[in-house]
Amino acid sequence: MTSGAATERAALRRRRPPLRWLIAALLAIPGLWLLGLVWFAATVPGEVADPETPTDAIVVLTGGSQRLAVGIDLLAAGKAKKLFISGVHQGVPLADLLHTLHPAPHDLPCCIILGHAADNTFGNAAETATWMQKEGYTSLRVVTASYHMRRSLFEFARVMPEVRLIPHPVFPERVHLQRWWVSPGTVALIVGEYDKYLGAVLRDELELPPAAPETEEAAPQ
Numbered sequence: 484m485t486s487g488a489a490t491e492r493a494a495l496r497r498r499r500p501p502l503r504w505l506i507a508a509l510l511a512i513p514g515l516w517l518l519g520l521v522w523f524a525a526t527v528p529g530e531v532a533d534p535e536t537p538t539d540a541i542v543v544l545t546g547g548s549q550r551l552a553v554g555i556d557l558l559a560a561g562k563a564k565k566l567f568i569s570g571v572h573q574g575v576p577l578a579d580l581l582h583t584l585h586p587a588p589h590d591l592p593c594c595i596i597l598g599h600a601a602d603n604t605f606g607n608a609a610e611t612a613t614w615m616q617k618e619g620y621t622s623l624r625v626v627t628a629s630y631h632m633r634r635s636l637f638e639f640a641r642v643m644p645e646v647r648l649i650p651h652p653v654f655p656e657r658v659h660l661q662r663w664w665v666s667p668g669t670v671a672l673i674v675g676e677y678d679k680y681l682g683a684v685l686r687d688e689l690e691l692p693p694a695a696p697e698t699e700e701a702a703p704q
């Protein structure tokens with residue numbers, strides 16, 4: 484081998500990152516993911532930080548009767564002019580939704596609007612933004628499960644940055660946030676929601692199209 488060829492190969496080796504660096508980088512990815520998961524779980528809201536400030540509207544993201552009941556109670560308490568329920572299945576009338584509540588409200592249907600276009604959280608945000616713009620509203624109270632709140636606010640803020648958002652989490656009894664790591668059902672729920680949140684952030688950074696329809700994780704048994 485000529486000295487020139489040996490020198491060229493040595494130069495290539497110097498420019499090539501050592502294998503141990505690549506291995507370390509690959510090993511770091513799960514560690515970073517795990518740290519992010521711990522942060523995500525620790526920052527799931529444990530209370531309603533602002534239960535009193537009135538807003539132009541309230542939005543309930545479908546996914547549980549508890550959310551709807553909270554939204555109805557807020558509307559009845561005069562916390563907003565109208566209630567928008569996003570992600571209702573096609574063909575489901577308002578009367579059927581209200582029938583699930585006990586007692587069912589009789590004086591509020593005039594102020595409740597159903598949205599049928601959404602099949603994921605991005606869709607919830609998009610159809611709510613369209614409705615908010617049509618109504619000329621500039622403030623919104625967001626009602627969804629506590630573990631779903633961070634991703635919901637992220638998606639809502641993307642499509643309506645000019646709207647003031649107030650989170651109003653609800654707390655499913657079967658979701659054990661205090662010691663989530665010892666409850667297999669809650670672990671699965673938190674991990675799934677964390678991965679969806681990372682996906683939403685990545686989609687935003689890469690300017691990718693909206694995600695496919697999602698099935699929200701059910702509260703653990």
